[in-house]
Amino acid sequence: MSYIAVKTIDYAGRIVLPKAYRTKMNLEPGSSLLLQIEDNKLIIEPAEKKCKICECNEIVDDTLPICRDCLEKAKKFDK
Numbered sequence: 860m861s862y863i864a865v866k867t868i869d870y871a872g873r874i875v876l877p878k879a880y881r882t883k884m885n886l887e888p889g890s891s892l893l894l895q896i897e898d899n900k901l902i903i904e905p906a907e908k909k910c911k912i913c914e915c916n917e918i919v920d921d922t923l924p925i926c927r928d929c930l931e932k933a934k935k936f937d938k
């Protein structure tokens with residue numbers, strides 16, 4: 860199945876991703892997207908949320924890009 864859609868940008872610069880796209884790409888409200896312009900194409904892809912230390916995918920939140928395990932290890936060194 861191919862996903863092609865024509866969308867109109869609203870006055871605030873927003874577009875709505877069709878539900879089929881969000882489902883296919885596992886995007887939920889709050890998901891981060893990486894936007895790139897390459898060869899005159901706009902590429903939108905899920906932003907990688909990886910722990911900066913062990914590179915697992917279970918980071919605590921966007922403000923602290925490390926996982927709970929690494930956070931606990933870091934706390935031990937902090938004492």
Ligand SMILES: [Zn+2]
Nearest residue numbers: 910913926929
């Ligand atoms: Zn980690």
